[in-house]
Amino acid sequence: MRLAHLLIGKSIAESLLIGILAIAFFINAFPPFFRGFGEIEGQTLKGWATNTSRPNHRVELQLFVDGEFVTTGIANTFRPDVNVRGWAGDDWHGYEFPLVGFNAGRHEARVYALHTSGDGARHTLQLLGNPIDFMVDKAGVITSLSKRVEN
16 A cells, blocks of 8 residues: 555656646746737838846847748837836837738738747747738728737
């Protein structure tokens, strides 16, 4: 009976260890520290991005439209509202992506924070805010179809 209790205790300890390791890996690979928002203004997708664990860090971004990679950027333009709200350590966490060359019709833009871990061995993307739906008319004019929701 004592051997059975020892084996059950060992199994519980191993399960706890595996759980702790899984959580540690997840937080390292997919950190919950990125915040951001984007919206359409004219012919540009504008927004902000921060890493709350490193408030002065400039977040590297990737823009995807309709599931296709478009470009990279850095959140390093003047956005004092982000600092005022306490989400950043300074006023330089804005970004802008010009939206040019898209066919007429409905499109969906997604802005991701690029996170590097494992001394540069791993790269993961974290969606900032919600997907941004927009319409391009035949003249190339862009109209936002998304509601304003910041996270």
